[in-house]
Every structure is written in C-alpha cells, then in structure tokens.
Amino acid sequence: MRNSGEDKKKRDIKGGLAWVLSYVRPYRHIFIPSLVALFVTAALSLAFPFFLKELIGDPADAWKDGSIDVLATRKKADETILWLVGILAVQAFIAYWRVRGFTRAGEAALNDLRRDLFQHLLKLPMPFFQDQRSGSLSNRISADLGVVRETVLNTLPQAARHSVVLVGSLIAIFVFSWKLSLVMLCSVPVVVLAVAISGRKVRKHSREAQDALAESGMVMEESVQGIADVKAFSNESFEKTRYDRALDRFFDVTLKGANARAAFLSFVIFAMFGTIGGVAWYGSHMLAGGGIDQKDFTGFILFSVFVGASLGTMPEIISQFQAMSGATERLRELMAERSERSGRLSAAKLGGALAFDNVSFRYPSRPDAPVLHELSFIAEPGKRIALVGPSGAGKSTVFSLILGFHEPESGRVLFDESNAADLELAAIRKQIAVVPQEVMLFGGSIRENIEYGRPGASAEDIEAAAKQANAHEFISKLPEGYDTLVGPRGVKLSGGQRQRIAIARAILADPRILLLDEATSALDTESERLVNEALERLMTGRTSLVIAHRLSTVRDADTILVLNHGKLVESGTHDQLIAKQGTYHLLAETQLL
Numbered sequence: 001m002r003n004s005g006e007d008k009k010k011r012d013i014k015g016g017l018a019w020v021l022s023y024v025r026p027y028r029h030i031f032i033p034s035l036v037a038l039f040v041t042a043a044l045s046l047a048f049p050f051f052l053k054e055l056i057g058d059p060a061d062a063w064k065d066g067s068i069d070v071l072a073t074r075k076k077a078d079e080t081i082l083w084l085v086g087i088l089a090v091q092a093f094i095a096y097w098r099v100r101g102f103t104r105a106g107e108a109a110l111n112d113l114r115r116d117l118f119q120h121l122l123k124l125p126m127p128f129f130q131d132q133r134s135g136s137l138s139n140r141i142s143a144d145l146g147v148v149r150e151t152v153l154n155t156l157p158q159a160a161r162h163s164v165v166l167v168g169s170l171i172a173i174f175v176f177s178w179k180l181s182l183v184m185l186c187s188v189p190v191v192v193l194a195v196a197i198s199g200r201k202v203r204k205h206s207r208e209a210q211d212a213l214a215e216s217g218m219v220m221e222e223s224v225q226g227i228a229d230v231k232a233f234s235n236e237s238f239e240k241t242r243y244d245r246a247l248d249r250f251f252d253v254t255l256k257g258a259n260a261r262a263a264f265l266s267f268v269i270f271a272m273f274g275t276i277g278g279v280a281w282y283g284s285h286m287l288a289g290g291g292i293d294q295k296d297f298t299g300f301i302l303f304s305v306f307v308g309a310s311l312g313t314m315p316e317i318i319s320q321f322q323a324m325s326g327a328t329e330r331l332r333e334l335m336a337e338r339s340e341r342s343g344r345l346s347a348a349k350l351g352g353a354l355a356f357d358n359v360s361f362r363y364p365s366r367p368d369a370p371v372l373h374e375l376s377f378i379a380e381p382g383k384r385i386a387l388v389g390p391s392g393a394g395k396s397t398v399f400s401l402i403l404g405f406h407e408p409e410s411g412r413v414l415f416d417e418s419n420a421a422d423l424e425l426a427a428i429r430k431q432i433a434v435v436p437q438e439v440m441l442f443g444g445s446i447r448e449n450i451e452y453g454r455p456g457a458s459a460e461d462i463e464a465a466a467k468q469a470n471a472h473e474f475i476s477k478l479p480e481g482y483d484t485l486v487g488p489r490g491v492k493l494s495g496g497q498r499q500r501i502a503i504a505r506a507i508l509a510d511p512r513i514l515l516l517d518e519a520t521s522a523l524d525t526e527s528e529r530l531v532n533e534a535l536e537r538l539m540t541g542r543t544s545l546v547i548a549h550r551l552s553t554v555r556d557a558d559t560i561l562v563l564n565h566g567k568l569v570e571s572g573t574h575d576q577l578i579a580k581q582g583t584y585h586l587l588a589e590t591q592l593l
C-alpha cells in the first residue's frame with residue numbers, strides 16, 4: 001500500500017516536472033546551454049577544496065619529510081593560488097551567464113504557462129466559477145504558480161548543482177581514503193532514516209500550515225471586499241474573531257511543525273558533526289600510524305564537508321519537488337477542466353428572435369431546487385419583453401440561460417429557431433448586450449470602458465455612442481474628459497452616470513438582443529430622465545428583455561411575462577394583465593415590481 005503511494009508520488013514528481021519542462025522546451029536553445037554551464041560551474045566549484053587541500057597539505061607533508069625546500073614549497077603555493085583564482089574567475093564568468101540564461105528561459109516558459117492557464121480559465125463555464133469560494137481560485141493559482149516558479153528557477157538548478165558536487169566529492173573522498181570514506185558513509189543510513197521519518201511529519205504540518213494561512217488570507221480578503229457591509233453592520237469584532245481564529249489555527253499547526261522540524265534539525269546537526277568528528281578522530285589515528293598523508297587527509301575532510309552540505313540540501317530539494325508536484329497537479333487539473341461548448345453552427349448574424357421552449361433548469365450546485373419549470377415564451381425581433389415576479393422567481397436565471405452561462409436541463413433556448421446548443425457560443429454573446437442593475441466599471445479610462453462594447457472602435461464612434469447614451473455631456477465636464485480614470489482606483493461616478501456609460505457601451509456593441517436589468521435604486525428625477533431617454537434609444541429596433549422594476553417600463557412593454565417560483569404564471573400586456581386581476585395586478589398594486 002505504502003509502496004504504491006510512494007510510487008505515485010515519484011510518478012507525480014516526474015509527471016509534474018515533465019509538464020513544466022514541456023513549457024521550457026521552446027526555450028531549450030537557452031535552457032540547455034545554461035544547464036551545461038551549470039554542470040561546468042558545479043564541477044569547477046570542486047576546485048576550491050582541491051586547491052585548498054594542496055595549500056594546506058603540501059607544506060605539512062614537506063615538513064613531515066624533514067627535508068623541506070621552503071622556496072620550492074612557497075613557489076608551489078603561489079602557483080596553486082594562481083590556479084585557484086583563475087578557476088574562480090572562470091567559474092564566476094560562467095555563473096553570470098548561466099543565471100541570466102536560466103532566468104530568461106525559466107521566466108519565458110512560466111509566462112507561457114501563465115498565459116495558457118489564463119486563457120483556459122477564461123474559457124471555463126460559469127458553474128466552475130460559481131462553485132469556487134471568492135478569492136480562493138486566484139489565490140490558489142498564484143500560490144501554485146509561485147511554487148512552480150521557485151522550482152524552475154531555483155530548485156532545479158540547485159538539484160543539478162548539488163548532484164554534481166555530491167558525486168564529484170564522493171569520488172574524491174574515495175580516492176583519498178576508501179577506508180575513511182566507508183567509516184563516514186556508515187552514518188548515512190541513520191540520517192536518511194531520520195529524514196524519511198521526520199520529513200513526512202514536517203511535510204504534513206507544513207501543508208496544514210499552508211492551508212491555515214490561506215484560510216486567514218481568505219478571511220482578510222472577504223472582509224476587505226465586503227468592508228462596506230462589515231462597517232454598516234458594525235461587525236468589525238466578528239471579523240476580528242474570525243481572523244483571530246484562523247491565525248490561532250495557523251499558529252498551532254506551525255508550532256507542531258516546528259517541533260518536528262526542531263527535533264529533526266538537532267538530530268541532523270548532531271549526526272553530521274558527530275560523524276565529521278568521528279571521522280577526524282579515526283583519520284588522526286591513521287595519520288599517526290602513517291596510513292594516510294596530511295594532504296589526502298585534509299582533502300578528505302574538505303570534500304567531506306562538501307558531501308555533507310550537498311546531502312544536507314537534498315531533503316529540502318525533495319520537499320520542494322513534492323510541493324511542485326502538488327502545485328502542478330492542481331494546475332493540470334485546472335487545465336483539464338472542460339471548456340465551455342463552442343457550438344457547431346455559426347451564428348453569423350442573429351435576426352433577433354428569441355424563444356424558450358419548455359425550459360426547465362436547476363443549478364448544478366443545488367440539484368434539489370428546481371429554478372425554472374417548463375418555461376416557454378417567444379420574443380419577436382425588435383419587441384420589448386418585461387420580466388416581472390417576486391425575488392427568487394428566476395428572472396436573472398432566464399438571462400443566464402440566454403447568455404449560455406448554463407445549459408437547460410430540458411427544453412431548448414432558441415435564437416431565430418435554431419437551438420442555442422448548436423450555435424457558436426461566442427457569436428451568440430457578441431450579439432447580445434447586457435446592462436446590469438449595478439454597473440461595475442473596470443479600472444481604466446471612460447473611453448476604454450465604453451470601448452469594451454466593441455474593442456477597436458474609433459474615438460468618433462465612442463463619442464457618438466456616449467452622446468446617444470446621454471453621457472457625453474457629463475464626460476466632457478470631467479477634467480480629463482474621456483481619459484478620466486474610473487473603476488476601483490479612479491473617479492467615483494454616480495449610479496446614473498455609471499448606467500449611462502454601460503448604455504453607451506451597449507450602443508457601441510450594437511447588439512440584436514438586449515438584456516436589461518433595471519436598477520431598483522431610485523435615481524433623482526433628472527438623472528432618471530437622462531437614463532430612460534438613453535435606454536429608449538438603446539432599445540429601439542432591438543429585441544429587449546427587461547427585468548422590470550418600474551411601472552413605466554412595463555406599461556411600454558409589448559409583452560409582460562410574470563414569473564413565480566420559476567413558472568410562467570401570466571403573460572400579456574399591462575392592460576390585459578391588470579384586467580385579469582391576478583398576480584400581476586397584485587404586484588402592480590403593491591408596487592412590488
């Protein structure tokens with residue numbers, strides 16, 4: 001059982017690494033030379049203990065013979081140091097290019113990976129995003145990408161370097177004294193066992209700590225995002241408690257992890273220095289008996305330090321590779337998520353007719369709660385349809401289905417009598433514009449926010465759309481006009497102004513079908529007049545579906561659809577429905593539209 005788990009872990013590391021390296025492949029002309037340079041510099045780094053051994057060992061051995069030639073020994077030392085400095089310079093020179101090459105190839109590959117992920121993310125269907133806790137997805141992706149980056153740029157080169165140093169140093173110590181080497185290597189299994197036992201514990205705790213920290217990050221993000229509600233409800237202390245709890249959990253698991261790590265570290269330090277001490281003791285016995293000369297003994301000790309240092313970094317390298325395998329697994333899962341359907345038939349130009357044919361629907365996250373029940377209606381091209389009904393009746397869900405955010409469970413959504421499921425999703429959406437209730441402008445200029453309706457539109461077209469949307473006047477009065485920055489970090493616009501920008505955006509998009517979620521919040525009379533006038537222009541000649549909250553809107557509608565609990569309970573014109581004295585009449589009376 002355990003073996004198969006270990007096998008899987010190994011396979012995952014291999015699979016994850018292969019996946020990451022597949023992104024490096026296009027940059028192999030930089031990556032491979034950098035890797036070769038890395039091996040060269042790693043091998044050259046062994047020159048340091050080698051020449052150090054000469055510098056220390058030569059004079060000592062010369063004294064031992066009792067016939068030291070001081071001048072010749074000094075001359076040899078001078079030559080040695082020249083060699084050492086020369087090799088260090090070559091090493092430094094190559095290292096400079098290697099670091100640059102690795103960074104270039106690594107960061108370029110990572111950018112490709114980021115691009116691929118983001119592109120894929122944009123194509124994922126709506127339910128995927130609705131199932132995620134806000135903030136967690138992007139947090140997780142950036143944390144995982146951080147781990148992959150650390151692995152590519154640091155751990156991978158480190159692993160290669162330490163492997164070369166380890167193998168080179170091991171060969172060296174065996175050459176100097178195979179007896180001493182065997183004594184030293186006796187301690188290795190003990191250390192490896194300790195690493196294996198405590199490493200697993202440390203990893204488990206570090207994963208828990210990571211999760212706990214992410215949890216606290218999420219609490220902070222949620223509080224900051226909903227800061228207006230936090231303050232309005234005076235819930236600061238509630239949020240503080242929530243944050244404290246998350247931090248306490250993080251602290252607890254971190255301490256547990258620290259216990260395991262501390263025990264592990266003290267043991268390793270004891271074992272490592274104990275071994276070096278033991279070997280030195282054994283070596284000095286050999287030295288005294290003439291079993292080894294001073295130079296070889298010095299070389300042995302120096303190279304042993306290199307063996308120890310390389311071995312010492314291995315657990316860290318392995319755990320980083322394991323972290324990478326976890327991160328790449330999640331990223332690969334994300335890449336394997338199915339994209340939205342693309343549709344077979346092109347919806348080159350919609351005529352504007354829209355119909356629901358016996359559509360039933362429930363959200364995948366709540367399969368027990370039917371939201372729409374056998375809903376049928378027809379919207380003729382250019383007509384105005386008002387959707388009314390109590391909160392939760394399913395009005396916004398109708399919009400989601402039209403936009404293809406979700407698929408009906410049964411029944412069909414039809415555009416010009418073609419089943420939406422067969423049509424190209426992107427093409428359908430291109431011919432639909434949405435004016436939401438609460439308009440969110442993204443960070444950028446007003447011009448860019450309007451241009452979002454039709455990327456690449458000319459300045460004249462943008463201005464013309466703003467004029468039609470009754471937005472030009474207030475925009476022109478802003479100090480920087482169309483270049484005024486709006487959104488989270490820009491100028492704050494009023495609700496009515498934001499709506500008119502959204503209307504300008506929709507006018508620019510020139511859609512066949514318009515989905516309008518009327519604002520419930522009251523605007524002042526002047527602002528309302530300007531918005532209504534703009535909407536009137538926008539709706540003219542287009543099929544419009546309006547989630548209506550104002551009596552004036554429903555009066556002007558060609559058809560009113562009254563929804564209740566996802567069912568169509570009444571439909572007709574305002575006068576017809578009032579005459580019926582049913583649900584609509586009640587809603588109109590109580591002004592619950």
Ligand SMILES: Nc1ncnc2c1ncn2[C@@H]1O[C@H](COP(=O)(O)OP(=O)(O)OP(=O)(O)O)[C@@H](O)[C@H]1O
Nearest residue numbers: 130363365366371390391392393394395396397398
């Ligand atoms: N993403 C979702 N996942 C699960 N259930 C949802 C989701 N969105 C809406 N619902 C549920 O579907 C039902 C219909 O919601 P919908 O938003 O369509 O109603 P609505 O008529 O637009 O209401 P309102 O006027 O309050 O906006 C509600 O019971 C709601 O709880």
